[in-house]
Amino acid sequence: xxxxxxxxxxxxxxxxxxxxxxxxxxxxxxxxxxxxxxxxxxxxxxxxxxxxxxxxxxxxxxxxxxxxxxxxxxxxxxxxxxxxxxxxxxxxxxxxxxxxxxxxxxxxxxxxxxxxxxxxxxxxxxxxxxxxxxxxxxxxxxxxxxxxxxxxxxxxxxxxxxxxxxxxxxxxxxxxxxxxxxxxxxxxxxxxxxxxxxxxxxxxx
Amino acid sequence: xxxxxxxxxxxxxxxxxxxxxxxxxxxxxxxxxxxxxxxxxxxxxxxxxxxxxxxxxxxxxxxxxxxxxxxxxxxxxxxxxxxxxxxxxxxxxxxxxxxxxxxxxxxxxxxxxxxxxxxxxxxxxxxxxxxxxxxxxxxxxxxxxxxxxxxxxxxxxxxxxxxxxxxxxxxxxxxxxxxxxxxxxxxxxxxxxxxxxxxxxxxxx
DNA sequence: TCGGGAAGTTACCACGGGTAAGAAAGAGAC
DNA sequence: GTCTCTTTCTTACCCGTGGTAACTTCCCGA
Numbered sequence: 001x002x003x004x005x006x007x008x009x010x011x012x013x014x015x016x017x018x019x020x021x022x023x024x025x026x027x028x029x030x031x032x033x034x035x036x037x038x039x040x041x042x043x044x045x046x047x048x049x050x051x052x053x054x055x056x057x058x059x060x061x062x063x064x065x066x067x068x069x070x071x072x073x074x075x076x077x078x079x080x081x082x083x084x085x086x087x088x089x090x091x092x093x094x095x096x097x098x099x100x101x102x103x104x105x106x107x108x109x110x111x112x113x114x115x116x117x118x119x120x121x122x123x124x125x126x127x128x129x130x131x132x133x134x135x136x137x138x139x140x141x142x143x144x145x146x147x148x149x150x151x152x153x154x155x156x157x158x159x160x161x162x163x164x165x166x167x168x169x170x171x172x173x174x175x176x177x178x179x180x181x182x183x184x185x186x187x188x189x190x191x192x193x194x195x196x197x198x199x200x201x202x203x204x205x
Numbered sequence: 206x207x208x209x210x211x212x213x214x215x216x217x218x219x220x221x222x223x224x225x226x227x228x229x230x231x232x233x234x235x236x237x238x239x240x241x242x243x244x245x246x247x248x249x250x251x252x253x254x255x256x257x258x259x260x261x262x263x264x265x266x267x268x269x270x271x272x273x274x275x276x277x278x279x280x281x282x283x284x285x286x287x288x289x290x291x292x293x294x295x296x297x298x299x300x301x302x303x304x305x306x307x308x309x310x311x312x313x314x315x316x317x318x319x320x321x322x323x324x325x326x327x328x329x330x331x332x333x334x335x336x337x338x339x340x341x342x343x344x345x346x347x348x349x350x351x352x353x354x355x356x357x358x359x360x361x362x363x364x365x366x367x368x369x370x371x372x373x374x375x376x377x378x379x380x381x382x383x384x385x386x387x388x389x390x391x392x393x394x395x396x397x398x399x400x401x402x403x404x405x406x407x408x409x410x
Numbered sequence: 411t412c413g414g415g416a417a418g419t420t421a422c423c424a425c426g427g428g429t430a431a432g433a434a435a436g437a438g439a440c
Numbered sequence: 441g442t443c444t445c446t447t448t449c450t451t452a453c454c455c456g457t458g459g460t461a462a463c464t465t466c467c468c469g470a
Contacts, residue, residue: 186364
């Protein structure tokens, strides 16, 4: 809303509008961070200083916006996870750090996470699976190569990847909504479960 | 839509309308099963043979409808799980049966699951957490009593319960949307992960 | 100088959740 | 038996949101 209120229709002067796809997505993130997960396309357009059809031209439908933001969020989660691991091997401790990094990233982008995972009913499954598959695909690959290396059946990779991502998403949702759930503790406990299993004996890594 | 098309306003003759809350919810389930997860309140009302305000009187808002249906679905999942376990002890095999029963119940109620988990953005977290907490609460209790019995720290119960439920929900979503994912196989693989952990050695139960 | 395409804006439509206002039926009072 | 008041339901509406059509202006090239 930086523009004058009274405008006449038609193409405005000044050459092509300097609003890129990324600028629209930046605006979307700002609106979501400021006003919460129920952000409308109108609000995003206003924040970007453009009108609604521009958003549709630069990004696409609301589902496309959510998908693009899901890509951003999952990329950020991957970056945080890599930083947390920092070349450490695959141990129980590094697994906990990985989970904690993911949880903290979601906490830091609370409403973005809710926007991305909480699509309209139309494409609900799609909305959640987009964020999921951004994470499951590399995770599945990593699982396959690791299982092959240690001589175990790699066919479990897909199930495990989806399962672990689902576990992370639900834990994120819980941590977001609960005051008593501490990301560090939750991450440690989930790592315990994933590493040793329900009945596995605890042993130092 | 069993009623005549031309009606005049006002209270219709014949005493109080014989439409219970459960009847409305039954209608909602029929509409969802027939037309998919994007079912409107109008459609539900029409299916129940009433008008929209009746739905609001008997059940409540759309979020309330979703919550009520989530209770039904989780109850059905619990029944299926109990039947699958059938008094067996807590073993890897029974865990796989438990998971498979859950997956099959979701597959059998595909659109109901999507309707329940895919609330409007407003109350998204709530929508998913409702179904989740119906399952996490008893699961958490079971985990606490079991961990105490075998002399392990019971404080992990909440994290584990949310994690496992999230794992189940994501796996359900995946199984629903994928043609290649077989509930039996997926359940077995997830049980493997939960029972032995990522690095646990496989051993017969 | 003058089309014609490019680029945006306004205005609109459809639809869904939710509610207010009003109309008929029924129950009770006199 | 009639009159009024309450209950119970319907119609009709409001509002916000996603998505698009129509139209208006600018600019570039002939």
